Amino acid sequence: MAKQEEYKFAADTSDYVLALSGSEASTAQKEKLSKVAHIVSLVFIYLFLVAMGIIIIFPFYWMIITSLKEGKEIQQMQQTFFPQVIRWENYTEAFKRLDFGTLLRNTLLVGILSTLGTLFTTIFAAYAFARLNFKGRNLVFAFLLGSMMIPGEMMVISNYISVSRLGWTSSSNTVGNFAAMIVPFWVSIFYIYLLRQNFKQIPNELYLAAKVDGKSDWEFLWKVMVPLAMPTLTTIFILKLMGAWNSYVWPNLIASGNRNIFLITNGLRETFSTADNPNDYGAQMAATVVVTVPLLLLFIFFRKYIMRGVGRAGIKG
Amino acid sequence: MESKNNWKAWLYLAPVLILLAVFTFYPIINTVYVSFLKDYNYMRGTHSGFTFENYVAVLTPYSELGGAMFNDVMKTALPNTLLITIITVPLSIIISMLIALGLNSIKVLKKLFQTVFFMPYVTNAIAIGMVFSVIFSTDYGIFNNLIGAQHLSWIYRTGQSDPVNYWRALFAICFYIVWHSLPYKILIFLGGLQNIDAQYYDAAKIDSAPKWKTALRITVPLLSPQILYMMITSFIGSFKEYNSVIGLFGAKGGAFDANTGPSSMQTMVFFIYDQVAKNNVHYASAASLFLLVIIMIFTLVQNQVSKKRVHY
Structure with a gap:
């Protein structure tokens, strides 16, 4: 009797165990299934990202390997993905034909002088907008932001008229030519906006403490x-330098063919303007490497600063 | 204190305001003024009265009615600009959003991918345009190699090839523009994705909604402010496309088979700068005002749409 009871009990518990393990199995299966689905979707996401990444990287890769190829190899019916013979002479040729020294000097001169000017005007204006109370502050600021909507082409036309009348575009006036490429770019509303946001985050207590210490507004700034x-x-500073490095339209109008005052992008386009000459591809790609690499180096060393500025850009497309 | 700060503030603002007055505000007004001048000589500042002829020359679709610039604008620059805009804006927004969604749902190698996808931003549009033109080269281009074509012309005509078909050239430039515009959009979308409250996803998880449904029903609507912002800015950007054309097709904007479409890839902004270089600043001014009006109309329309569709 007691034994029977025991058996029954045992049977009962084993039933329970069975039932329990049954439901456990089904949830485990479900979990496994969703895990599989998760992995499958991850695989697809990675495949997609890798495919897009290859498309993004490929032009850079192609630029570099073509810059090292011989003309003979470029003109094979089947393209090669790695140069058979590495030809460094493409680079010497590119440097020489670009007249790289002159281009670099011009670009750095314009870039640095326009950047320094911009920094000064931006610091003053951002300080006034962030810290000083004056009548019409919000109105002026809104007006400036609104003017960012106007397409820059409208200004380019009249500015070209203005600098022409000043004689800054005449080919004999080198100083004027450079002034025309620098002075109109001494102000940027977007950077004023950016710096004003930054200035506003500086706590008022610091200002009051400085006042107590007898510091003037000027010293505090x-x-x-x-x-x-x-x-x-x-x-x-970085974005502005990159801007000078990449600018083409305005310097092209000012220089109007005078190679001595070309900036780097004008020099690049003008030197390799002949349409389709495969013999030239090696040197041409070497020249584009020379123009691209400094930008990528800036990006590597100042990644944080560049992404911060770009991420907050308002009008930049 | 108040009055003291007043003059001081204006002193701090003086450099900016003077420069803006000379190089931004005056030019805007002057460009409007010049666009209505007849026979304007910009060096001497002489003209013979006011006229609408500049607008007629630039905008009339019939050369018989005084559309002197008919071939350059109505037959070339405007169709090019519109086609580039219609193709590249939606395409680049969709692709960049997919990439941003992908980047947002992975952890391993995320930084590396982010860096790779940002690279096109820090390049020189003209230098990379030249690279694309080598990739699309007619006789020895890797693109022709990859699709198994021979002597197919995309950018330039060479000895053995047919003249460039317009639609192939359009494909090449759109490919390049989308490639070049992805990084900025990915960056903005990723920023938007990181700001989405995790609560929404937890709720979706409890409802055991599938991943794609979560993306479509939750992520995209919550990203709508970024999508609208991207639409407006990339619309304006693509209406001002210029450097990509110079990079890919050279300083003349290419030469295509006129039977297949516009005979070059010159855009509206290309036309404007070309006219400045040719000393026709009155035509350039009229065209730039036209550009301004189009940009303003589209921005207004998109703002109206957004009032109904964007969830803030």
Whole structure:
């Protein structure tokens, strides 16, 4: 009797165990299934990203290997994915034909002088908008932001008229030519906006403390605010330099064919303007490498600053 | 204190305001003014009265009615610009959103992918345009190699090839523009994705909604402010396309088979700068005002649409 009871009990518990393990199996299966689905979707995501990544990287890769190929190899019916003979002479040829020294000097001169001017005007204006109370502050600021909507082409036309009348476009006036490429770019509303946001984050207590210490507004700006805003100022500096490196339209109008005052992009386009000459591809791609690599180096070293500025860009397309 | 700060503030603002007055505000007004001048000589500043002729020359679709610039604008620049816009804006937004969604759902190698996808942003549009023109080269281009074609012309005509078919040239430039415009959009979308509250996803998980459904029903609507912003800015950007044309097709904007479409890839902005270089600043001014009006109309329309569709 007791034994029977025991058996029954045992049977009962085993039933329970069976039932339990049954439901356990089904949830485990479900989990496994969703895990599989998760892995499958991850695989697809990675496949997609790798495919897109290859499309993004490929032009860079093709630029570099073509810059090292011989003309003979470029003109094979089947293209090769790695140069059979590495021809460094493409680079010497590119440097020589570009007249790289002159282009670099011009671009750095224009880039650095226009950047320094911009930094000064931007610091002053951002300080006024962020820290000083004056009548019409919000109105003026809104007006400036609104003017960013106007297409730059409208200004280019009249600015070209203005600098022409000043004699800054005449080919004998080298100083004027450079002034025309620098002075109109001494102001940027977007960077004023960027720096003003940064200045506004600096706590008022610092300002009051500086006042107690008997510091003037001027000293406070240069001894406290500017050092604190260094990251943003670095961003402006880098983006502005990249802007000079990439500018084509305006210097092209100003130089109107005078190679001595070309900036790097004008020099690149003008040197390799002949349409389709495969013999030239090696040197041409070497020249594009020479123009592209400094930008990529800037990106590698100042990645944080560049992405910060670009991420907050308002009008830049 | 108040009055003292007043003049001080204007002193701090003076450099910016003077420069803006000379190089931004005056030019805007002057460009409008010049666009209505007859026989304007920009060096001497002389003209013979006011006229609408510049607008007629630039905008009339019939050369018989005084459309002197008919071939350059109505037959070339405007169709090119519109086609580039219609093709590249939606395409680049969709692709960049897919990439951003992908990047947002992975952890391993995320940084590496982000860096790779940002690379096209830090390049020189003209230098990379030249690279694309080598890739699409007629006789020895890797693109022809990959699709198994021979002597198919995309950018330039060479000895053994047919003249460039317009639609192939359009494909090449759109490919390049989309490639070049992805990084910025990915960056903005990733920023938007990171700001989406995790609560929404937890709720979707409890409802055991499939991943694609979560993306379509939750992520995309919550990204709508970024999508609208991208639509407006990339629309304006693609209406101002210029450097990509110079990079890919050279300083003349290419030469295509006129039987297949416009005979070059010159865009509206290309036309404007070309006219400035040719000293026809009155035509350039009229065209730039036309550009301004189009940009404003589209921005307004998109703003109206967004009031109904965007979830903030």
